[in-house]
Amino acid sequence: NHETGICGCADGYEGAACEYMRCPGNPFPCSGNGLCLTMIQLAARAKDANGIPLSYGTAIPNEPLQWDFDMIRGCDCSDGY
Numbered sequence: 001n002h003e004t005g006i007c008g009c010a011d012g013y014e015g016a017a018c019e020y021m022r023c024p025g026n027p028f029p030c031s032g033n034g035l036c037l038t039m040i041q042l043a044a045r046a047k048d049a050n051g052i053p054l055s056y057g058t059a060i061p062n063e064p065l066q067w068d069f070d071m072i073r074g075c076d077c078s079d080g081y
Helices: 039-045
Strands: 034-038 073-077
Touching (some): 034 039, 039 073
Antiparallel strands (some): 034 073
8 A cells, every 4th residue: 555555465475565475274374284384494394205304405405595485485284184
């Protein structure tokens, strides 16, 4: 809104400047069956099928400047979901 300076976010976005993607799920994030986390939080939890930690990128693993580490959110689903 140009008069008030308050952003009216498009569906699926939130934050003072609509800079964050909202996690899916209605009425609760992740449908109440998991945690809504940023991509950097999800990357820190990622493991392969053998339980070995994974990382994004090779030169500097999980380097925040190489991706939208804090803007994009997703669900870390509870066991069974």
